[in-house]
Amino acid sequence: NAGVTQTPKFRVLKTGQSMTLLCAQDMNHEYMYWYRQDPGMGLRLIHYSVGEGTTAKGEVPDGYNVSRLKKQNFLLGLESAAPSQTSVYFCASSRGPIVVDEQFFGPGTRLTVL
C-alpha cells in the first residue's frame, strides 16, 4: 500500500514552460486535493475534487488547471509557469469529507520556476 504518491519529486522550469504534476492514491479515496506550501504561509488549497470526473477551485486557483479522469489520479497542470509559482506542492486525499475522514498527504513536489 503506497498511500499517496507524487511525480516528480523535483522540477525546474523556465518562465512560460508548462508541466503536469501527477498525484496517485491507492486507498480508493473519493476526495483529492492540491495544496501549495510557501515559507511563512502554511498550506493553501489550489483545487480539489470530490469524486471521479469532478473538480472545483480552492483558495488560490489562478494559473493552475486540474483533471480527475480516474478516481485514483489527480493531475495539476501549469500552462505557463511563472516565478510566483515556485513552491512545494502537496497532494492529499481522504475517504470522505475532511470533518469525518483523515486527510493523507503525498511526499511533495518541489518546483522552481526561473
Next chain:
Amino acid sequence: GENVEQHPSTLSVQEGDSAVIKCTYSDSASNYFPWYKQELGKRPQLIIDIRSNVGEKKDQRIAVTLNKTAKHFSLHITETQPEDSAVYFCAATLNDYKLSFGAGTTVTVRA
C-alpha cells in the same frame, strides 16, 4: 472565508518542558480543528484533531483545547522530547473540503 492565525512562529523549549501553540479563527461556524506535524523535508501528518462539540482532547503527551466563545484553540505538548522538533500547523474548516491553515510554528526541543 476562514482566517486562521497561529502564534508563536518559533518556539524553543528545553527537553522535558511543555510547549503551547495557540491559534485563532475568524468564522464562528468552523466546526473541525486538526493539528499537523511536519518534519523537515517530510509531508504533513495529522497528530490530533478536535470537533466543535468537544472542549478538550488528549492523546498521550499531546492535547488540544477549544474555546468556541473566544474562537481559539491550542496545542499542548508535555514532556517534550527531541523527536517533537518539527513545524506544527493548525487548521480550521467550516465545510467538507476546505481547510484553512495557520502559518506554522517551528518547535525546537533543546537537549
